[in-house]
Amino acid sequence: MKRASLILALLLAAAPAFAGAQAQPPVNRFAATEVAQERFDVGVLQVERHGQRGRPLILVPGVAGGAWVWQDTIRKFRGSHSVYVVTLPGFDGRARVPGNMMEAVQQSLRDLVTSRQLAKPVLVGHGLGGMIALAVAQDLPGLVGGVVSIDGLPVVAGTEELPPEQRAQLADGIVRRTSGLTPEQYAAQQQQYLRGAGVLDMGRADELAKLSSRSDPEAAVQYTAARTAADLRPGLSKITAPVMVIAPYFELDEADPNATLASKVAYYRELMTGTPKLDIMGMSGSRHYVMIDQPERFTDVLRGFLNSL
Template sequence: MNISKTLTSTFFSIAFATAIGAATYETAYAAANTTISTTSAAEQFQVGSMYVEKYANPQAKGAPVILIPGLSSGGYVWDETVKQLRAEHELYVITLAGFNGKPALPGAKLPKAKDSLLELIQTQKINQPILVGHSLGSALSIWFAESHSNLIRGVFAVDGLPVFPGTQNMTLEQRTAMAEAGRRQMASADAKTFSEQQLQYMRMIGLVDQAQAEKIAVRSATSDPVATADYMAELLMMDTRQDLPKISVPVALVSPYYATDFARMNMSEDAKSAYYMSFVQGIPKLNLVSIKDARHFVMLDQPTIFHEKLLSFINQL
């Protein structure tokens, strides 16, 4: 069996098809009584397409941190991370326009997000922050580091890559056609269908913890379906691998591994890690962090080990 080919096709078919409500395989998991915390920000403002919650402790001595969530998510996915970091770090928690009930903005989404991140760092005079990005936020952070490493001190990239798994060998024309077809299907969903899609995705791909999956799905469903489709299509068309050698800061890539999911493909944790590493070859200062018993929202499935790894990365910078 060709492990790379099998894993690539499975990742693409499950992740994309589920995102547009087409995945149908069955699984069952134990529910857990975990709740999503809420935290009051000291300051809230908007920079471009980024809605920002700023947590500033005058006694904080650590490096500033910018936390960027993924597709259709809001800053709430970082609530526990805020609790872990706010005493020692100035924090900027992002929600992108169109997600979590925030108004969408017209035009291309990812280039605007990248420009907004630059504007945030410059206008707020943030001194070499650490970027912590999840999923789409991870891909965005890696892309930003390719051209602006001089402005940051590191990237903690959580389950997001410079090219979407399954598209790495496609031509631009193939990738564009696929992305546009997905955009049309996702954008046409009414509120009920979009909500059902989010629940299906969170239960099957997003989290092991099914109680958490349901809570996150409710929040995710408040995002704009059209904007979500736009972001997803742009992510599918993105491939920034050629500029990875330009990243001069340390990068840690977090790879969650849930054995039950990968048993269907007879994939080991090492094979999954090798697959992820194949997408980021060229980053000079790279470390892969594999976290077991977690799905896509690894910071919610395994908060203790996740924050241990994050703090270790921050302390090494």
């Protein structure tokens, strides 16, 4: 009897610790898990290198993104390419830097290409990262080997007809309206965005939101404002490398009931007018995070582009 009482007492004492262990949240399936062969800084960028042979790939995330965006891409391409994954200041736990972060990022990417003597790297950018990749390709026309922009354009869609001063005013309005978010407000905003426009699966959206909410809200505002004020179209003719823009399409998201995948591709092509070597790849059944919604198809598209160079 005493022995039974002792066992019961021990079990009761261990119960809180056991319950706490059981209550640990599950590992986020999109968290960064791939171990880099090398990690270093270039300017304002944190850089991870995976793989060491083949044509270099430079992966640039979008707003609030981190290396976690590219985990599947790393796994698929590190055996045949040296893959450089960059994290922007203010994102994924990294501190903001003073001044114009967009310009600082572009300069740091140029420095990455030149300081490492990367031979004709292909820049792969997502959203904001796509715009940055286009800017770097304009600045280094002889050194960049190709650009793949995932839903990233030289000008924010819907602002293409605004004069520069109105685009700047719009950017200022973004700063005024969205600055000062608390971490809780920003996390809720990220979840709402990812559920509404980021990915199709709500479970995936919630997991991605937990990762994107690790970024600095003020950094996200600053980059968004800078992207809104920018217009790279006058310099598209300087890009000598082949460029592919991936246009995701999900019918239920379209405000215009007459909108089709073909019409979206045509619209993106119009915004990219002047690019010498351009391909617009429409990808139906996807939202903004194409590499999450359709990882296998994205891999095939990227591999096909690389094989064409």
